[in-house]
Amino acid sequence: MTRLYDIPDYTLDELYDYYNRVIDHAESLKPAIHPRTRFQVENALRDYRKFGTGELDIDLGTKRWFRVMSHLVEEVGDLDEGQTAYILALAEIGHAAAHLGHLNTALSRGGRTEADVKYEALNRAYVGFGFKCAETYLDLVPPSAASAATAAGSTLGTRALAAV
Numbered sequence: 001m002t003r004l005y006d007i008p009d010y011t012l013d014e015l016y017d018y019y020n021r022v023i024d025h026a027e028s029l030k031p032a033i034h035p036r037t038r039f040q041v042e043n044a045l046r047d048y049r050k051f052g053t054g055e056l057d058i059d060l061g062t063k064r065w066f067r068v069m070s071h072l073v074e075e076v077g078d079l080d081e082g083q084t085a086y087i088l089a090l091a092e093i094g095h096a097a098a099h100l101g102h103l104n105t106a107l108s109r110g111g112r113t114e115a116d117v118k119y120e121a122l123n124r125a126y127v128g129f130g131f132k133c134a135e136t137y138l139d140l141v142p143p144s145a146a147s148a149a150t151a152a153g154s155t156l157g158t159r160a161l162a163a164v
Contacts, residue, residue, distance in 0.1 A: 003131060006112045012107060015100055015127060022093055022134050023048050026086070035084040036076055040068055043089050052099055058101040066094030082142040089137035096130025099123045 023045060033041045044065040051061030069091035073084055106120035109137070 010124075012104060015103070017036035018131060019093075019097060019100060020049075020052055020103065021133055022096070022131060023052070023139075024137055026089060026093060029086060029138060029141050032082045034076060034079050034087075034088050037072055037079075037083070037087060040072055040110070041087075041090060044094070048093055048097060051101075058098050062094045062097035062101065064094075066098065068090050069094065082140065085137040086139035089134045089141075092130050092137060096127050096134060099126035099130060 006050055025114060030041065046078065047056055047061050047065060050056040051058070055061075069087050072089050073091075076087075079087065100123075103120065103123040106123055109116045109119075111117045111120065
């Protein structure tokens with residue numbers, strides 16, 4: 001039974017590929033960012049890439065940027081709707097990535113115990129939820145900024161989240 005944000009048929013390699021496609025889509029929308037958030041946005045995107053290649057761990061590569069982006073939405077008072085959506089999307093990319101790291105750990109345990117099986121299932125759901133949130137927010141970036149992203153497209157063509 002498939003549930004909302006469930007991604008049981010994705011391999012870990014497919015999830016990392018998906019992760020990179022979400023980052024590609026976010027990078028294609030960089031013209032939408034607020035000038036005062038540029039430094040944080042560019043560093044977050046760079047660190048998200050490093051996490052994807054194994055250069056950074058969860059704490060330095062993803063959780064930190066989830067927190068930074070979440071606070072940035074509150075701290076920069078003149079973000080428009082598209083800029084807010086963009087920053088929230090980056091926070092959710094960090095959220096998905098953190099749980100992708102946890103999923104990697106869960107898979108390495110091989111489902112030895114019932115707790116391992118549940119840990120894997122919950123982290124798969126969190127990864128799916130994070131990706132779904134990121135895509136939802138990126139779709140809220142105005143068409144003027146999205147026109148720069150025609151090569152990436154507004155839909156990532158995911159099969160697991162299509163039912164949502």
